[in-house]
Amino acid sequence: MLRHTPASLHPGASTAAAVAAALIAIAAAAPPAQARGAGRRTVKAKSAAHAGKKATASRSRVASNLEGKVVLLPLRDDDDRSFTTQVERLMRARGVEVVTDVRGVDTPEQFRELATHLGIAAFVEGNLKEREGDAISKVTVQVRSGYTGRKLTAVTFRETKLHLRAEMEDRLWPKIGPAIARACVDANKPRKRDRAPMMIQAGIPLNVPDPPPPPKTKPAPPAAAFDPWSPTAAR
Helix, strand or coil: CCCCHHHHHHHHHHHHHHHHHHHHHHEEEEECCCHHHHCCCCCCHHHHHHHHHHHHHHHHHHHCCCCCCCECCCCECCCCCCCHHHHHHHHHHCCCEECCCCCCCHHHHHHHHHHHHCEEEEEEEEECCCCCCEEEEEEEEEEECCCCCEEEEEEEEECCCCCCCHHHHHHHHHHHHHHHHHHHHHHHHCCCCCCCCCCCCCCCCCCCCCCCCCCCCCCCCCCCCCCCCCCCCCC
């Protein structure tokens, strides 16, 4: 028959009991794995919410600074104008006043003078490059300031013809929107003309009466022929 032996009679038993108690205490103090995972998910959710608020604030700042006319020039080599139409639609969807009936010029000085004369905030232009047999197409869109006449930003998309439009749909406005907003802010600054307007002399106005004709004078009588045998002739 086995008798129950008190723990005080076996030193090893007290040590094992102490270790077990310590392990139980550590396990109780540590949070469960599920709780740790939930904590990490909460941190990620807060970060995503913060990023979403920041992006929304950025878009609202861009949208609030779009007071001004923006000229859209047709993209070079865009024969069917499909990419030009897409750029116009994306800008109008963000509240941009798009003008399409202005012809482009060559130099920054000419762009600045044209913008000053017509009250233009920015110019948007670009080009399309498609090579026969090449699956990759390239579209470049750039924004030019009407206040300075110089380029503010340029963005290029290289994609297959199947995915190029979708890439522009998602990424074009975030790339060019801040530059357009900056140009609209600069457009409110006072502008100085580079040179005086050219004056063209087009002739006499139609509503001015003709000058009066000069007064008529009687012609002088013809001189008499000299007759040396006349009594009055000098001798």
